[in-house]
Amino acid sequence: MKLLVTFSRRGGRDPGREPIIARVVKETGVLINVEKAYIESMAGEVLIDVPDADAELVRQRMEEMGVAVRVLEDAISRDETECIDCGACISVCPQDVFSFDDEWRIQLQQGRCVLCGKCVRACPHQALSLQQ
Amino acid sequence: MEKSLELINTRIRDGNARVVTAEEMPAIVDELGDEGALEEVDVVTTGTFGAMCSSGAFFNFGHADPPIRMEQVWLNDVEAYAGIAAVDAYLGATQQSTTQGERYGGGHVLEDLVAGTMVELRAISRGTDCYPRRTITTELLLEDMNQAIMVNPRNAYQRYNAATNSTERTLYTYMGTLLPRCGNVSYSGAGALSPLSNDPQFRVIGSGVPIFLGGAQGMVIGEGTQHSAGSGFGTLMVTGDMKQMRQEFLRAATMTGYGVTLYVGVGVPIPVLDLDLVRSTAVRDEDITTEIIDYGVPSRDRPSLRTVSYAELKSGRIELVGEEVRTSSLSSYRKAREVAQELKTWIEEGRMELALPTRRIDPTRRARPMRETTRAPRVREIMDLDVVSVTEDEEIRTAARKLLKGETNHLPVLDRNGVLVGIVTTYDVSKAVVTDGRLRRVRDIMTRQVIKTYPEEPVDIAARKLEKNNISALPVVDATNRVVGILSAIDLGKLFGGRWQR
Numbered sequence: 305m306k307l308l309v310t311f312s313r314r315g316g317r318d319p320g321r322e323p324i325i326a327r328v329v330k331e332t333g334v335l336i337n338v339e340k341a342y343i344e345s346m347a348g349e350v351l352i353d354v355p356d357a358d359a360e361l362v363r364q365r366m367e368e369m370g371v372a373v374r375v376l377e378d379a380i381s382r383d384e385t386e387c388i389d390c391g392a393c394i395s396v397c398p399q400d401v402f403s404f405d406d407e408w409r410i411q412l413q414q415g416r417c418v419l420c421g422k423c424v425r426a427c428p429h430q431a432l433s434l435q436q
Numbered sequence: 437m438e439k440s441l442e443l444i445n446t447r448i449r450d451g452n453a454r455v456v457t458a459e460e461m462p463a464i465v466d467e468l469g470d471e472g473a474l475e476e477v478d479v480v481t482t483g484t485f486g487a488m489c490s491s492g493a494f495f496n497f498g499h500a501d502p503p504i505r506m507e508q509v510w511l512n513d514v515e516a517y518a519g520i521a522a523v524d525a526y527l528g529a530t531q532q533s534t535t536q537g538e539r540y541g542g543g544h545v546l547e548d549l550v551a552g553t554m555v556e557l558r559a560i561s562r563g564t565d566c567y568p569r570r571t572i573t574t575e576l577l578l579e580d581m582n583q584a585i586m587v588n589p590r591n592a593y594q595r596y597n598a599a600t601n602s603t604e605r606t607l608y609t610y611m612g613t614l615l616p617r618c619g620n621v622s623y624s625g626a627g628a629l630s631p632l633s634n635d636p637q638f639r640v641i642g643s644g645v646p647i648f649l650g651g652a653q654g655m656v657i658g659e660g661t662q663h664s665a666g667s668g669f670g671t672l673m674v675t676g677d678m679k680q681m682r683q684e685f686l687r688a689a690t691m692t693g694y695g696v697t698l699y700v701g702v703g704v705p706i707p708v709l710d711l712d713l714v715r716s717t718a719v720r721d722e723d724i725t726t727e728i729i730d731y732g733v734p735s736r737d738r739p740s741l742r743t744v745s746y747a748e749l750k751s752g753r754i755e756l757v758g759e760e761v762r763t764s765s766l767s768s769y770r771k772a773r774e775v776a777q778e779l780k781t782w783i784e785e786g787r788m789e790l791a792l793p794t795r796r797i798d799p800t801r802r803a804r805p806m807r808e809t810t811r812a813p814r815v816r817e818i819m820d821l822d823v824v825s826v827t828e829d830e831e832i833r834t835a836a837r838k839l840l841k842g843e844t845n846h847l848p849v850l851d852r853n854g855v856l857v858g859i860v861t862t863y864d865v866s867k868a869v870v871t872d873g874r875l876r877r878v879r880d881i882m883t884r885q886v887i888k889t890y891p892e893e894p895v896d897i898a899a900r901k902l903e904k905n906n907i908s909a910l911p912v913v914d915a916t917n918r919v920v921g922i923l924s925a926i927d928l929g930k931l932f933g934g935r936w937q938r
């Protein structure tokens with residue numbers, strides 16, 4: 305399961321400087337895979353992947369440490385009235401989220417998405433958007 | 437044995453014609469043999485659904501009171517061609533909105549109209565004795581217009597080159613997003629289901645032949661623009677009544693970074709008159725090949741990296757320069773099937789009869805490149821020959837001095853043999869001074885990945901490099917990577933009247 309971890313440096317606190325992920329791994333023994341990290345001067349965002357069964361535990365511990373955690377489901381959404389099943393999204397996605405079924409309809413494996421946004425730009429029919 | 441068109445049309449009228457799609461045909465021929473298939477099958481339907489940039493429609497809006505002779509016309513802020521007086525205009529699919537850029541264009545207006553959405557018409561004129569009115573603004577539905585006749589100058593490409601990109605940066609093209617270092621391949625076309633793949637000799641596809649166009653019954657006008665059947669790239673010019681069309685077969689699109697286009701569903705029914713037509717409609721994806729072209733090369737004659745069949749492209753993965761690469765289609769195979777399927781139903785139900793061409797399309801014609809009477813300017817003609825450079829061993833201070841003295845803020849860095857190894861800018865030098873006083877040599881601060889140009893490179897391509905990389909000068913090197921000049925935004929300014937100056 306994917307968790308989006310966000311923190312802000314406003315108001316004096318700075319969880320961004322703490323080794324939060326390492327600490328949670330050490331304490332809980334849950335293996336966390338960092339898929340994307342984006343740190344700015346005032347805020348940061350880290351996308352992590354954890355086993356489904358441990359997601360709640362990880363979320364709790366991280367929130368106690370002062371960062372916001374959101375479970376990402378359906379990270380990428382596809383407007384079915386706009387999509388024409390061309391497949392332009394298939395080869396630009398680094399995570400193999402898209403594929404054709406037997407009827408040449410596009411299907412998504414949401415769980416793999418790392419929110420890179422490449423498919424959104426590549427879709428000729430503007431059918432894709434990232435969950436905010 | 438041969439079969440006449442009259443016989444086929446009689447069977448269609450009687451409701452007992454045997455109609456199959458081009459996808460079903462190969463198996464039938466395998467099973468029954470050529471002769472058997474000729475006896476069995478009357479019509480093969482084809483279909484394709486993809487980006488067809490060269491599409492558009494003629495409108496007649498009806499006369500206003502007082503009347504106006506429209507000189508410039510906009511539909512939802514997208515300009516249509518009005519040089520065909522007085523209340524007629526042609527709207528092209530790729531024309532972009534004056535207010536929304538590439539997010540909205542002619543293709544979107546056409547789709548909106550077919551979907552039943554109201555569109556704003558705006559027109560201006562200088563006013564004449566017979567047409568005194570100067571401006572008009574009104575809102576129109578498709579049904580309010582006298583005519584909306586789709587005329588697509590170049591549709592239904594026989595096949596299309598597949599695209600990849602060998603450069604280091606992502607390209608946004610009419611072939612979609614092309615990842616760097618040949619990271620993907622994109623292609624277009626329905627392969628064996630494509631109309632022209634089933635009659636490459638243009639024996640039964642020609643002027644006057646009835647077709648499926650955007651969900652309506654349309655007609656082939658004749659050969660399309662850029663028609664080049666002699667090299668396997670035939671095209672069709674087609675027409676149809678937009679008022680009969682449906683949104684599911686007419687869909688606007690934006691290739692991000694490139695522009696607006698229109699996805700059109702086109703299908704042609706092929707009467708199976710003789711054995712040659714049995715064989716040509718039994719074509720398979722394996723038999724149709726195309727080239728994978730490197731769109732990273734910015735010239736007309738882009739190199740092909742390999743030949744590939746539609747079967748390979750459709751499999752989703754192909755091998756390219758020793759790596760496995762994923763493929764993406766830009767056209768929709770599912771919708772192409774829908775087109776062929778619907779056309780099949782029309783004919784089975786007797787709603788469409790077939791006709792032979794009233795004029796044949798030349799299957800041998802080849803399109804030629806443009807005759808250019810002036811050569812596009814080259815870097816050599818405007819580059820600055822007076823290059824100030826430094827060597828990588830020199831001190832940063834020396835570089836600073838040269839930058840201060842010269843008129844440039846870019847110094848090419850050379851090694852001992854005079855070969856280009858880097859570049860430093862005024863910014864690099866200042867930054868070195870401010871952040872880390874211990875750095876001494878030019879080599880410590882130079883940028884090693886130099887973006888450069890060549891004397892024979894067209895100026896437009898060098899200008900694009902400056903723009904894309906947000907830089908203001910390019911070293912000009914010869915074949916041995918020795919600097920022979922420098923091209924700055926200021927040199928370009930001389931050519932383009934200041935447009936490239938930053």
Ligand code: SF4
Pocket residue numbers: 380396397398399400401416417418419420421422423424
């Ligand atoms: S956002 Fe990136 S990872 Fe997610 S589906 Fe799109 S291309 Fe794939």
Ligand code: SF4
Pocket residue numbers: 382386387388389390391392393394410426427428429430431432
């Ligand atoms: S690129 Fe867009 S329209 Fe094409 S299959 Fe993907 S989501 Fe659908």
